[in-house]
Amino acid sequence: MMALTVSTAHFDRLVTAFRVPLFPEQASTHAPNVDALYFFMLAVCGGVSISIVLLILFFAVKYRRRTPDQLAEEAHVPIALEWAWIIIPSLFFMSFFGWGAWLYFQDAKAPQDALEIACTGRQWMWKFQHPDGQREINTLHVPVGKPVKLVMVSEDVIHSMFVPAFRIHMDVIPKRYTEVWFQATKPGTYHMFCSQYCGTEHANMIGSVIALEPHEYQTWLNGAATGSLALRGEALFNKLACNGCHTGDAEARGPYLPGLYGRNVQLTTGEVIVADENYIRESIIKPGVKIAAGYDNIMPGYDGQLTEEQIIELVAYIKHLGKKYDQFEPVAPPTAPAPRPAGQDPDQTLPIGNVRPSVPAEQVPTPTSPAATPAVPGSRPTSN
Ligand SMILES: [Cu+2]
Numbered sequence: 001m002m003a004l005t006v007s008t009a010h011f012d013r014l015v016t017a018f019r020v021p022l023f024p025e026q027a028s029t030h031a032p033n034v035d036a037l038y039f040f041m042l043a044v045c046g047g048v049s050i051s052i053v054l055l056i057l058f059f060a061v062k063y064r065r066r067t068p069d070q071l072a073e074e075a076h077v078p079i080a081l082e083w084a085w086i087i088i089p090s091l092f093f094m095s096f097f098g099w100g101a102w103l104y105f106q107d108a109k110a111p112q113d114a115l116e117i118a119c120t121g122r123q124w125m126w127k128f129q130h131p132d133g134q135r136e137i138n139t140l141h142v143p144v145g146k147p148v149k150l151v152m153v154s155e156d157v158i159h160s161m162f163v164p165a166f167r168i169h170m171d172v173i174p175k176r177y178t179e180v181w182f183q184a185t186k187p188g189t190y191h192m193f194c195s196q197y198c199g200t201e202h203a204n205m206i207g208s209v210i211a212l213e214p215h216e217y218q219t220w221l222n223g224a225a226t227g228s229l230a231l232r233g234e235a236l237f238n239k240l241a242c243n244g245c246h247t248g249d250a251e252a253r254g255p256y257l258p259g260l261y262g263r264n265v266q267l268t269t270g271e272v273i274v275a276d277e278n279y280i281r282e283s284i285i286k287p288g289v290k291i292a293a294g295y296d297n298i299m300p301g302y303d304g305q306l307t308e309e310q311i312i313e314l315v316a317y318i319k320h321l322g323k324k325y326d327q328f329e330p331v332a333p334p335t336a337p338a339p340r341p342a343g344q345d346p347d348q349t350l351p352i353g354n355v356r357p358s359v360p361a362e363q364v365p366t367p368t369s370p371a372a373t374p375a376v377p378g379s380r381p382t383s384n
Helices: 002-018 030-062 079-108 214-224 229-239 277-285 308-328
Strands: 115-122 125-129 135-137 139-143 147-154 159-163 168-172 178-183 188-194 206-212 264-266 272-274
Touching: 030 079, 115 139, 115 159, 115 308, 125 139, 125 308, 135 139, 139 214, 147 159, 147 168, 147 308, 168 178, 206 214, 229 308, 277 308
Parallel strands: 115 147, 139 206
Antiparallel strands: 115 125, 125 135, 147 178, 159 168, 159 188, 188 206, 264 272
């Protein structure tokens, strides 16, 4: 009995020492959903594979050749059986697609109130900038229980943000913003990896996500404050003399920027696009690519002259202007929606984002409050 107890203890120690977790822990709201789909696929594929092997063995024995001169006979399978084994497995396998698409759409769009953190990948580190200006390298502090959206861009090659415990994974690409969001469910420190082979030191491109209780996160924020992203963006905006053209006057040579973010913009080509982060970014780097209707292609591009962090600051400032604009915007009287031609998508011409959906982009009322006396988006088409 004694010998048995000792050997069990030894065995336990051995197992503990060599135990490799089969699955990372579940630390986000996505994790249980992703795992459920994963186990469902595993069960269906495993079940089908095992059934096929067992049936092969069973038939091989049952229908084996019993005498040397026995010949094979042609079998007549009922047509209903043929349909059954085509349709039933197809439905099972299509369920992967259905479930996966449902999960994808659920996880693709961050909630409106998500905390937005800018992330820059470069060979070989992760840099993060919080909305209040805190910067971190290879460490990301986030609050538990609040959706967090990472807006990511690469300074060089393609990287990929991977946090196994959160079950999130998204490529980080040069010259374009990609997004991923998560909501941590329990405090802790979780691995963060680059999962795209990005050069010789790719394996060192690792870090930690530190999920903190909201009050601890607030304490951390207070300790690390360095002036907000938008404030730094504003300083840069003025330093680069952007305010020389984007004056907000009716005669300004550049479009009026407050309220631009999330709004529909008409281009000189007649195309209407949404002014999202990628559009604002492109308009800073290569302003000639998409010119707002009513303006000339006179802005110099800043390709190669700004770091990704500086571009993030400028974008943050321009987005912030949108919020400011919303505060000053007079409440538009509720108007009955104009009749639309049959077949037209009612949402097609409506702006998105922080703009009231009842005010179409082309008909934004002119603000009358002193803070918003400059021209408004819509008095001339807004962009660039
Ligand atoms: Cu990388």
